[in-house]
Amino acid sequence: MSDFLSQFGELFASYDVLGAFWVNIQLTFWAGLIALVVGCVLALFRISPVPSLAWVGTAYVTVFRNTPLTIIMVFMTLGVWGQLKIQVSDDFPTNFFWLAVIGLAIYHAAFVCESIRSGVNTVPLGQAEAARAIGLSFLPAARMVILPQAFRGAIAPLGNTLIALIKNSTVAAAAGVATETSTLLKNMIEFNSSLIYAIFLTFAVGYVILVIPVGLLTTTLSRRLAVRR
Amino acid sequence: MADASPPRPSPDGPEAPRQVAGAALVSLRDVQKHFGDLHVLRDIDLTVDHGEVLVVIGPSGSGKSTLCRAINRLETIDSGTIEVDGEPLPEEGRALARLRSDVGMVFQSFNLFAHKTVLDNVTLGPIKVRGLSRSAARAEAMGLLERVGVANQAGKLPAQLSGGQQQRVAIARALAMHPKVMLFDEPTSALDPEMINEVLDVMVQLAKEGMTMIVVTHEMGFARRAADRVVFMADGQIVEEASPEEFFTNPRSDRAKDFLSKILTH
Numbered sequence A: 001m002s003d004f005l006s007q008f009g010e011l012f013a014s015y016d017v018l019g020a021f022w023v024n025i026q027l028t029f030w031a032g033l034i035a036l037v038v039g040c041v042l043a044l045f046r047i048s049p050v051p052s053l054a055w056v057g058t059a060y061v062t063v064f065r066n067t068p069l070t071i072i073m074v075f076m077t078l079g080v081w082g083q084l085k086i087q088v089s090d091d092f093p094t095n096f097f098w099l100a101v102i103g104l105a106i107y108h109a110a111f112v113c114e115s116i117r118s119g120v121n122t123v124p125l126g127q128a129e130a131a132r133a134i135g136l137s138f139l140p141a142a143r144m145v146i147l148p149q150a151f152r153g154a155i156a157p158l159g160n161t162l163i164a165l166i167k168n169s170t171v172a173a174a175a176g177v178a179t180e181t182s183t184l185l186k187n188m189i190e191f192n193s194s195l196i197y198a199i200f201l202t203f204a205v206g207y208v209i210l211v212i213p214v215g216l217l218t219t220t221l222s223r224r225l226a227v228r229r
Numbered sequence B: 001m002a003d004a005s006p007p008r009p010s011p012d013g014p015e016a017p018r019q020v021a022g023a024a025l026v027s028l029r030d031v032q033k034h035f036g037d038l039h040v041l042r043d044i045d046l047t048v049d050h051g052e053v054l055v056v057i058g059p060s061g062s063g064k065s066t067l068c069r070a071i072n073r074l075e076t077i078d079s080g081t082i083e084v085d086g087e088p089l090p091e092e093g094r095a096l097a098r099l100r101s102d103v104g105m106v107f108q109s110f111n112l113f114a115h116k117t118v119l120d121n122v123t124l125g126p127i128k129v130r131g132l133s134r135s136a137a138r139a140e141a142m143g144l145l146e147r148v149g150v151a152n153q154a155g156k157l158p159a160q161l162s163g164g165q166q167q168r169v170a171i172a173r174a175l176a177m178h179p180k181v182m183l184f185d186e187p188t189s190a191l192d193p194e195m196i197n198e199v200l201d202v203m204v205q206l207a208k209e210g211m212t213m214i215v216v217t218h219e220m221g222f223a224r225r226a227a228d229r230v231v232f233m234a235d236g237q238i239v240e241e242a243s244p245e246e247f248f249t250n251p252r253s254d255r256a257k258d259f260l261s262k263i264l265t266h
Ligand SMILES: Nc1ncnc2c1ncn2[C@@H]1O[C@H](COP(=O)(O)OP(=O)(O)OP(=O)(O)O)[C@@H](O)[C@H]1O
Pocket: B035, B038, B040, B058, B059, B060, B061, B062, B063, B064, B065, B066, B067
């Protein structure tokens, strides 16, 4: 037993485990923020009375929700950076970090959009009609009446999207981010294959610790903020 | 919690009708509307004058709600014209939003903004649509809530109020926009019987103060007390138009006689 525990000591001494998790947290934070903004705009498009905007929203969601994340991430390096020569930063690691953030954001924005739309479906039609009846046009009605209620109904699915994003941030390795957890995992297995159980346990427990609070928080929030009708 | 005190009349009632009584404020000409194969509005010709109170009555499915909703274009029509204060209903957009702000609407299911307090429900339109300052909007809203008898509920959320209180808040919300005309679509049919009168009293008061009103309701008491004219609809058509007294005591059409005999036996 103490022998097993010492294996963790060895791993944490030779590798920057916490630093790797920190990279995934940063990836999640920035990608989540961008995905939230883009997802909101897409949701507005999808519920808007303008057919062409609604079409754009639907098309975006259909394309990116159905494309494997790995393919989007590889495209961010090989396509966006390699072929299109679009560079976010001169610093190599920084460049790949932000390409990965954008790739993650593009993909998860589709899920954010669908979460918000499911929230919109919890808002009775009468709310929108009452808003229009006092003279609010589409955007003010959406901003002041529909979306605030929709968000409260969307907290649980948004939380699920965030949990997926935390775990999917490991796919950043496919976009050339070399300092995050899945790359570290690979290195550990390569150089310390005898510690295989300790290695897997480290990452499994690490992600459980990251994800559980998100789940608890969204459950509490969605219960506390639920709109009473 | 229930607050059944009768609404108090307020010194600053709604503005007097802006034009001479007797001029058409709402007019519908040859309005047609289908839902698929269903012809819900047929050849509707109707005018409502400044200060007039019109009651629309008729069996379920006869198109009363559709008529009401068409007047502020929550429902579009296939053909014909609808004018409010001499202006044909505009297409969806800024002009339509402006027109809707001049037409108050009270729904059967209240439709108060569920995430906002009673006070914020009433001030939202004046602040965001009319551009009033927050303090001015609040002062006026409190006056209106006072008038409909729910001022002591101003800080609560709609779900904490009884149905009758919610509907009176909905009336205050509509009044806060200083509408030219108010539409009521069965405002008391979702209410428990003991709450119906507190809402009807507010409406009668409004009628007395000269508000132009189109009211879909089966409350004959209200029609007798407040209506200038009753319109009877069946199958999307206006079948009969008369004064309340004449309509209820001496209906001419068989449809109206049949309908009245059914609601009178309740
Ligand atoms: N959005 C819609 N799509 C299809 N049919 C509809 C729609 N709204 C109403 N209808 C139909 O149109 C007819 C008229 O409806 P409307 O709601 O105007 O009747 P009403 O006179 O208000 O009836 P009630 O007394 O039950 O409220 C009904 O047969 C109804 O089923």
